[in-house]
Amino acid sequence: MEKLTVSSSPHLRHSDTTAGIMLDVIIALCPAAIYGCILFGLKAAAILLVCVVTAVLAEFLWNKALKKPNSIGDFSAVVTGLLLGMNLPSTVPLWVAAIGSVVAIIVVKQMFGGIGHNFANPAIAARIVLLVSFPGKMTSFLEPVSDTVTSATPLAAEAGTYSAKMLFFGMHSGSIGETSAFLLLVGGAYLIIRRVISPIIPLCFIGTVGILTLVSGGDILSAIFGGGIMLGAVFMATDYSTSPITAKGKLIFGIGCGLITFIIRKFGAMPEGVSYAILLMNILVPYINRFTLNRPFGKRKVGRHHA
């Protein structure tokens, strides 16, 4: 007689694996990363390499030290390192990049329980730690294909310095991976087609910033294509464990990110606010999830006043 295996639900399984999804993200990031290396030279490539290697090594050593199953095979550390590297200006010393990766993997990710348990996007949180710790180093950018150091990305530059084409295709200063809106959008489209991410968060995020900038009389082109919005909205705000589950939640999350970004850019002392916006909204995700949970079919809606 054949043996019947009895197991608890779920019985339907999907063939998606963490490693597969992470590989898709890496593929989607590649065009913009390679373009950044061409734009800012070998130093940019070295930073990306240091970030990725340090991130993987940190994850490996942490698991080793705590006698946990090794998790570098799921490529999530590679994604974190790559994203962090793309978020750094090409002028930072390599040891700063390495510190960033260690902070991202050890402090933000592993100390809170590893993949799926982090309260904030590791790359974003690490970038903010570096930005706060080394403010000068983190805000000196290179002009493309030259060695001229500038502190002004298109966000801080005078309107009209860059043409729409330069902004869209990425001929301007900025972090290694944030310059080419076009290539980032190509990567985002790949992820949406592969159903790795849903388009709701990026659309709401970019749309909110665009509309608010337009309404307040700002330069919409440099606002959307000039800063870190494309990279942040497509690749970092959509991180699974730090973004809401439901479509309604994603809508709120995306609009919130856009709103905070706009407020920081318009009224804050800093030219860019994408990282802070995503970090703040990351922290709100558990609350957004709680208030946007889908009601199981047939369940009575329980009013708040009954509680």
Next chain:
Amino acid sequence: MKNKYLGYFTNGLIKENPVLRLVLGTCPTLAITTAAINGIGMGLSATMVLVCSNLAISLLRNIIPDKVRIPAYITIIAGFVSVVQMLVKAFLPSVDSALGIYLPLIVVNCIILARAEMFASKNSVLPSVLDGLGMGIGFTAVLTLMGMIREFLGAGSLFGITVTANHISPMIIFLLPPGGFFVFGMLVAASNAIAKKNGKKAVEHLGCESCPSRAACEKITENKEESSNEQ
């Protein structure tokens, strides 16, 4: 007999260290430990207040009516804080300017009130003074350690003497509030790990038993659980 008195003194050093084991006095711990010297200044000022207030409160413990004991304790503590503040202002003006508002705020340092309520009001004079001294030194030690860590990583110096700042740029975040919380968390984690190794309980719940709003808090949690059960 001697061992008993020694126990009152050593209790606050490690076993019931006010910052790491009782998790009291967190506000000054986080706020002023941006430099090692500030830690020492704050620690010693608080120690002096703690010893004096423990002494006075244990002397008056049979006279103070139970119903008004907290205001009475605060008044006594405030008196000693004023004395310490004037002394520091007069003889150590640099420490005074470094500590700023946190020096007068020793009045509301919960270590001092906690020791008055939990120890001095129930014990005679000598144990109370020894308890105050031990707790104060335990407080000072942790503040100094935290100050050293934050100053070294955040400014590249120790006790004001430049160590590494000329060679590598320090991480400014350690001088800011997030760095303070991070170092504090790491120290509590380390002390928990050491306590666990020695078979002691780790600090997990930050003293719900001693919290004044405990009753209200529990009520809210119960209500929440009920409503989630309904759903």
